[in-house]
Amino acid sequence: MKLRGEMAASFARLTLGHVGQRYPFKLDQVLSGPEDLVEPHLLHPIFHGSFDWHSCVHGWWQLLTIARLQPDLAETIEIRARADDMLVPEKVAGEVAYLARPYAAGFERPYGWAWALALHGEAVRHQAGWGAALEPLARAFAERFKKHLPKLTYPIRVGTHYNTAFALVLARDWAAAHDEALVKLIDERARRWYGEDRGCQAWEPGGDEFLSPALCEALLMSRVQGAQFAGWFEAFLPDAVSGSPATLFTPATVSDRSDGKIAHLDGLNLSRAWCWRSIAAALPTHPIAPVARTAAGDHLAASISHLADDYMGTHWLATFALLALTS
Structure with a gap:
């Protein structure tokens, strides 16, 4: 089975109905005080409206990928217009600012981190300003990987969001084009954790x-x-x-x-x-x-x-x- 235009259009319609919309939403947010009890779009100017933060991030990855692979779809026009409105420096700055909160060190680790890198990796493949706008967020998560991986004594092997190997597949794919030092760190840790598995x-x-x-x-x-x-x-x-x-x-x-x-x-x-x-x-x-x-x-x-x-x-x-x- 291959991705065809009609199928890509149906994928796009599913996701356009969620990302960037106000409701419904779920937010695994960090609360440092009553001032944080606000609607998600005020804390996350881009990644809200798709039940959880990470789903909105990879929803954007999906939409941009479809726009690249199927440029003639009617839905691609809406994808590009929505991206031009949302993937801009001032809104990315709001997402980066959230990471500076006192208790946000583990926010979306590692699943959301990896998808943020994958999204940037897809965004730079388009002749638009989306990749440049998203780069500060991608770099912030790359630095988090660099700080976290050396102190992760054991990999997390569950089949949910915390899985280490899945996150490192996406992170390494991004780093191969954008961060050689992160590639080397991922390879070293992967060999240490998994190299002798039998x-x-x-x-x-x-x-x-x-x-x-x-x-x-x-x-x-x-x-x-x-x-x-x-x-x-x-x-x-x-x-x-x-x-x-x-x-x-x-x-x-x-x-x-x-x-x-x-x-x-x-x-x-x-x-x-x-x-x-x-x-x-x-x-x-x-x-x-x-x-x-x-x-x-x-x-x-x-x-x-x-x-x-x-x-x-x-x-x-x-x-x-x-x-x-x-x-």
């Missing part, structure tokens, strides 16, 4: 996970290990070619898409599709490649038709569908 059991998914700890780790190591990745992968998932562990090849069942946590499992299917397709691309002549592509197709098919079933999915799932379709 025989992964892949006891997943948990009931509210939208990321695969095993496959996110493998995807990160495909970036870090280069030519040595095949050997690492064979030790990490020694029976993958035969479809084991079966948990990594079986799409998750989503029993209630109106439940925000259970709906995460649609995201798991989509993010696994992204991981499997990316791993196949990293090992194109390896026996795992056709197996990985089949697994990717199975996972994509399980959830791609459910993006608009309920708001608990519509405010974020299209991003992961886009990752899977463009990997």
